[in-house]
Amino acid sequence: xxxxxxxxxxxxxxxxxxxxxxxxxxxxxxxxxxxxxxxxxxxxxxxxxxxxxxxxxxxxxxxxxxxxxxxxxxxxxxxxxxxxxxxxxxxxxxxxxxxxxxxxxxxxxxxxxxxxxxxxxxxxxxxxxxxxxxxxxxxxxxxxxxxxxxxxxxxxxxxxxxxxxxxxxxxxxxxxxxxxxxxxxxxxxxxxxxxxxxxxxxxxxxxxxxx
Numbered sequence: 001x002x003x004x005x006x007x008x009x010x011x012x013x014x015x016x017x018x019x020x021x022x023x024x025x026x027x028x029x030x031x032x033x034x035x036x037x038x039x040x041x042x043x044x045x046x047x048x049x050x051x052x053x054x055x056x057x058x059x060x061x062x063x064x065x066x067x068x069x070x071x072x073x074x075x076x077x078x079x080x081x082x083x084x085x086x087x088x089x090x091x092x093x094x095x096x097x098x099x100x101x102x103x104x105x106x107x108x109x110x111x112x113x114x115x116x117x118x119x120x121x122x123x124x125x126x127x128x129x130x131x132x133x134x135x136x137x138x139x140x141x142x143x144x145x146x147x148x149x150x151x152x153x154x155x156x157x158x159x160x161x162x163x164x165x166x167x168x169x170x171x172x173x174x175x176x177x178x179x180x181x182x183x184x185x186x187x188x189x190x191x192x193x194x195x196x197x198x199x200x201x202x203x204x205x206x207x208x209x210x211x
């Protein structure tokens with residue numbers, strides 16, 4: 001097997017010339033993104049669409065960093081705020097309506113524990129899967145192999161080392177589920193404050209809810 005084939009199969013691999021050529025494509029595009037006129041939102045969306053595996057037009061506020069880009073699959077309405085880093089040696093998959101706060105880091109890459117093995121340059125990448133309608137708070141870290149379900153909120157500063165089930169709020173280091181998200185949360189925002197009538201009327205209209 002070639003080294004890229006080993007990498008993409010989740011086996012240990014060595015980042016050879018072919019791997020580096022793939023990474024250089026990502027570096028060229030991310031460099032263009034990070035130096036692009038920040039007021040040209042259409043241009044930034046064009047670059048993000050070129051970089052990632054998607055037919056949609058993701059919104060990414062630079063700076064943004066990744067290894068390959070081609071291993072990142074995003075759904076509709078993807079948004080990543082400033083200084084996002086995705087080490088996409090393994091595949092990273094996002095559902096629709098995902099929001100990433102500043103300084104989010106998603107790592108699929110890893111290295112052997114034993115120093116003698118690690119010195120030989122063999123490494124690996126384990127996929128990360130993130131469902132629909134997920135909000136990752138500021139400075140969240142997602143570790144290799146994690147799956148996050150649908151409708152999940154991860155609190156700022158969390159380090160996610162294990163899977164998180166759907167419809168939950170989770171936080172901490174290591175990240176753990178705090179509670180379920182229910183219909184009782186529909187009209188609430190920061191620290192369980194209630195959304196005002198004007199905004200609530202718009203939300204109800206957009207969702208087809210009765211007030």
